[in-house]
Amino acid sequence: QSYLVESGGGLVQPGGSLRLSCTASGLRFDYYTIGWFRQAPGKEREGVSCINSSGGTRHYVDSVKGRFTISRNNANNTVSLQMNSLKPEDTAVYYCAARPFDQCPSVPRSSNYPNWGRGTQVTVSS
Numbered sequence: 001q002s003y004l005v006e007s008g009g010g011l012v013q014p015g016g017s018l019r020l021s022c023t024a025s026g027l028r029f030d031y032y033t034i035g036w037f038r039q040a041p042g043k044e045r046e047g048v049s050c051i052n053s054s055g056g057t058r059h060y061v062d063s064v065k066g067r068f069t070i071s072r073n074n075a076n077n078t079v080s081l082q083m084n085s086l087k088p089e090d091t092a093v094y095y096c097a098a099r100p101f102d103q104c105p106s107v108p109r110s111s112n113y114p115n116w117g118r119g120t121q122v123t124v125s126s
Helices: none
Strands: 003-007 010-012 018-025 032-039 046-051 058-060 068-073 078-083 092-100 120-124
Touching: 003 092, 018 032, 018 092, 018 120, 032 068, 032 078, 046 068, 046 078, 058 068
Parallel strands: 010 120
Antiparallel strands: 003 018, 018 078, 032 046, 032 092, 046 058, 068 078, 092 120
16 A cells, blocks of 8 residues: 655745655655645645656646745655745645656646645745
């Protein structure tokens, strides 16, 4: 059985930074595309970013372009999301998810990802 575990969430002031990590086990990590999603209270889950299995293709939702950077380390089964210049509207539970093979053609859609972590809370507030 596969597991994805997110870490690195917390409370940060506007303009601050956080680095989220997603660590996987129970799957052949370098065969999987990883996506980051977020869900704010009362809103639908939103695709934030994805990175393909090799790390050569990345996509971001427009609202985070230039502020967030996704990266992966296949040797450590880890994908990171560096979040800079955080805004209150970035407040949400952040989830990582996995889908097999090299499939990151655009901003990720949650329906395409069968494997999910439990999420980590990010709160941006003064």
